[in-house]
Amino acid sequence: MQEMIVSGLQRGFQEGRVTARAVTEWYLARIAALDHSGPRVKAVVEINPDALAIAAARDRERRAGFVRGPLHGVPVLVKDNIDTADRMSTAAGSLALAGHAPARDAFVIARLRAAGAVILGKTNMSEWAGFRSSRSIGGWSARGGLTRNPYALNRNACGSSSGSAAAVASNFCAVAVGTETDGSITAPASANGIVGIKPTLGLISRSGLIPIGHSQDTAGSMARTVRDAAVLLQAMAGTDPRDRETAGLRAAPDYTRFLDPRGLRGARLGIERQYFGDHPAANKLLEECLAVLKHEGAVLVDPAELPSHGELDEDELEVLLYEFKADLNAYLACRPGARVRSLADVIAFNRRHRAEEMPYFEQDLFERAQAKGGLAERAYVAARARCLELSRTRGIDALVKKHRLDAIVAPTAAPAPVIDTVLGDPSWPCCTKPAAVAGYPHISVPAGFVQGLPVGLSFFGPAWSEPALLKLAYSFEQASQARRPPRFAPSV
Numbered sequence: 001m002q003e004m005i006v007s008g009l010q011r012g013f014q015e016g017r018v019t020a021r022a023v024t025e026w027y028l029a030r031i032a033a034l035d036h037s038g039p040r041v042k043a044v045v046e047i048n049p050d051a052l053a054i055a056a057a058r059d060r061e062r063r064a065g066f067v068r069g070p071l072h073g074v075p076v077l078v079k080d081n082i083d084t085a086d087r088m089s090t091a092a093g094s095l096a097l098a099g100h101a102p103a104r105d106a107f108v109i110a111r112l113r114a115a116g117a118v119i120l121g122k123t124n125m126s127e128w129a130g131f132r133s134s135r136s137i138g139g140w141s142a143r144g145g146l147t148r149n150p151y152a153l154n155r156n157a158c159g160s161s162s163g164s165a166a167a168v169a170s171n172f173c174a175v176a177v178g179t180e181t182d183g184s185i186t187a188p189a190s191a192n193g194i195v196g197i198k199p200t201l202g203l204i205s206r207s208g209l210i211p212i213g214h215s216q217d218t219a220g221s222m223a224r225t226v227r228d229a230a231v232l233l234q235a236m237a238g239t240d241p242r243d244r245e246t247a248g249l250r251a252a253p254d255y256t257r258f259l260d261p262r263g264l265r266g267a268r269l270g271i272e273r274q275y276f277g278d279h280p281a282a283n284k285l286l287e288e289c290l291a292v293l294k295h296e297g298a299v300l301v302d303p304a305e306l307p308s309h310g311e312l313d314e315d316e317l318e319v320l321l322y323e324f325k326a327d328l329n330a331y332l333a334c335r336p337g338a339r340v341r342s343l344a345d346v347i348a349f350n351r352r353h354r355a356e357e358m359p360y361f362e363q364d365l366f367e368r369a370q371a372k373g374g375l376a377e378r379a380y381v382a383a384r385a386r387c388l389e390l391s392r393t394r395g396i397d398a399l400v401k402k403h404r405l406d407a408i409v410a411p412t413a414a415p416a417p418v419i420d421t422v423l424g425d426p427s428w429p430c431c432t433k434p435a436a437v438a439g440y441p442h443i444s445v446p447a448g449f450v451q452g453l454p455v456g457l458s459f460f461g462p463a464w465s466e467p468a469l470l471k472l473a474y475s476f477e478q479a480s481q482a483r484r485p486p487r488f489a490p491s492v
Contacts, residue, residue, distance in 0.1 A: 001026045002171045003485055006074055006228045009174060013062060013073055020055040020062075020073030023174075024118055027075050028052075031121075031172045039153055039488040043166040045080055045144035046088050047121040055118045070231050072116030077173040079164050080122045080143070081129060082106045082219065083208035092210040093127035093141025095356055096340045096349040103336060106208025107240040108177060108219050115235040120173055123163030129184060130160040131212050131324060132350075133361040135424035138162055138188075142357045146419065149191060150486035151453055155416040156425065158191040160184040164222045165192040169454075169486055175223040175232045181212040182316065183413070183432030185220045186444040190412035190430075190456030193446050193483055195229045195473070197221040198432075200463050201439030202249055203233075205240035211331055213323030214245075215384065216436055224483060226445060226474040230255035233466070258467040263475035265297035267406045269459075270304025270399055275410040275431040282455060285448045286411050289457050289480065293409070296479050298472075301403045306434055308390040315390070316437050318383040325369045343370050360421045391438035400462055407465070407472055408434075412444040412456035435460040443473045446483040452492045454483075 001023065004012075012018040028047065035041045048054075058073040078084065081092040083102040091097035105113070112119065124144030130136050139147035139162030147162040149155040150170045157166045161178030165188035168176045178185040180198045189196025198220045206217050219236060223229035237252035271290065276283055294300060329342050340346045347366050350357040372380075399408060413430035420426070435442035440463050444456035457476065459469045477483075 003224065004174065005225055006070060006174055006231050009074055010070060020058045020118060021052060023073070024051055024055040024075050024120065027120060027173055034170060034488065035172055039150070040148070041150050041166050041170055041488070042145050042147050043123055043163040043170060044077065044172060045122050045124040045163065048119050049087050051075070051118055051120050058116055058118060061116070068114065068116030069235065071112065071235050074117055074174045075120040076112060076117045077120050077123050077164060077167050077176040078109065079161055079178050080125050081179060081210035082109060082177060084109050084119060086119070088122055090122070090210065091143050092129065093125050093143045094346070095142045095353060096346050097338060098143045100335070100338050102208070104208065107205035107238070107242065108236045109208065111236050111238055117235070123161070123167050123176060125161060125163055126159030129179065129181060129212050131320070131365055132363045134364055135361040137360055137419065137421060138425050140360065148419070149416050150488050151193065152416070152489050152492045154418055154491045155453065156191065156419050158188040158413070158416055161188050161222065165189055165194055165196070168192070168194045168222050168224060171485065175221065175228050177219055177232070177236070178222045179209055179217065179219050180436065181216045181320065182436035183430055185222060186432050186442050186456070186458065187413045187430050189222060189444045191416040191454060193454030193486070195221070195223050195226050195446070196444045197229050197233055198435065198442040199233060199237070199466060200441045202245040203252065203466070204236045205238065205243040205246050207240055207242035211324070211327035213320040214327050215319060215323060215387070216439060226470060226477050227256060227259055230259060230470055253467065255466065255470055258471045259474040260471050261475055261478040262297070263471035264293060264479070267298045267472055268404055269293060269298050269300055269472070270403050270405045270408045271300055271302040272306060272408050272410040272431065273303040274305055274309045275429065277411070277414055277429050279414065279450070281450045282411070282414065285450060285455065289447050292476065292479050296475055301405065304399055304403050304405065304408065306395050306399055308394045311390050312387065312433050312437050315383040315386045316433065318379065319387055321365070321369045322372045322375055322377070322380040325372050326375050361424055387437050391434050395434050396438055396440055396460070397462060405461070406468055407459045407461045410458050411447070412458040415450045415453035415455055431458050439463070441466045441469055443469045445473045445477050447480065448482045452489070
């Protein structure tokens with residue numbers, strides 16, 4: 001069952017070699033052996049007590065001739081900031097919401113249930129998606145503890161979808177759902193040797209996601225293969241009356257139709273070398289990746305530099321501070337019975353429970369957000385306008401138009417750093433910001449290893465370019481075959 005892909009599971013179901021219940025039992029046993037004991041990856045914060053019953057129901061449907069789609073009977077883990085109206089909590093890693101379930105499924109959960117997926121459990125995450133403190137630790141939450149990187153257990157699983165990434169890498173599920181505001185899917189995908197898709201803003205509804213900021217938040221796919229990530233993306237996409245950003249979405253295409261092993265032939269790819277670091281081994285690997293792209297027929301525009309590189313940090317943070325206060329207050333107002341109903345309540349809760357909630361880092365970002373006014377304030381409006389100008393008009397759109405590119409290519413992130421509970425996470429080079437701020441799609445694919453640690457290669461481009469990016473990412477994946485499963489080593 002290890003490294004089993006979604007299509008392989010479906011063949012097993014169809015041929016009667018395995019059942020959804022048996023597959024679910026296998027994943028639960030593996031979680032018990034490797035996540036909750038053994039190396040204690042701590043990727044899974046809560047098991048769905050109804051998982052086996054759901055799997056058995058999917059088996060009965062299949063025997064009756066009713067198959068909902070390619071995820072029918074497939075176990076899926078979901079991040080702890082995605083609402084599930086069941087016997088599990090949705091807490092964003094915080095004790096303030098632990099033990100309390102929302103009254104309604106998030107749109108993506110409703111879509112997954114309709115597709116026949118088995119919601120296996122909740123994954124750990126950087127508490128409040130890493131937005132509580134400027135000195136936070138990727139993968140740590142008061143609710144779930146510290147998620148560890150399965151390739152080297154003393155290394156950071158990165159965040160904020162750390163648990164989803166580590167769970168997929170460790171074969172604790174077939175696929176998982178993460179969320180991203182800036183790098184929270186693609187960066188941990190890179191660090192844990194899996195595929196991560198951050199889609200165009202509006203492809204997947206945000207209703208029922210505990211927010212950071214509506215201008216950048218989205219759910220996305222985390223999987224061991226591009227094909228599985230595309231299948232999951234297809235299942236989650238859709239128009240939702242509760243999220244006006246999805247209003248213009250036409251029916252999402254079957255993304256697997258674009259998965260062409262020869263998809264790199266003739267593609268024009270801009271190589272964004274401003275995201276290359278100074279590590280000799282990492283750069284050697286990246287040059288090997290570029291050689292693969294060329295061998296497969298891509299035309300490399302090298303270098304192709306984003307005109308606004310390095311100019312987004314201050315404006316992005318300003319926007320997210322304003323939006324976090326507004327969006328979290330709106331979200332919590334719809335969680336009847338929760339012990340906190342506003343950002344101010346959460347700040348006060350953390351102060352009262354300092355020993356549990358703040359043993360390693362404080363809540364300076366929360367306090368800065370609480371001091372902000374409303375979204376009509378001039379500072380917010382101006383910062384958001386600059387973000388759009390820098391990331392879209394003078395950023396991705398400008399570069400794609402100038403060089404007639406099919407995609408921009410860069411290393412997703414540096415190898416995972418050592419976990420440091422004293423100083424927090426170091427400055428960690430990654431290429432996630434332009435697509436995140438623009439609300440544009442971004443795919444990270446396993447590229448290889450640096451001293452035993454995975455790194456990813458990123459493909460990103462204009463709005464709604466998922467079909468093109470999937471085609472390119474799949475072709476690179478098939479040519480490179482870079483992924484290999486983790487060994488849960490204590491260190492590199």
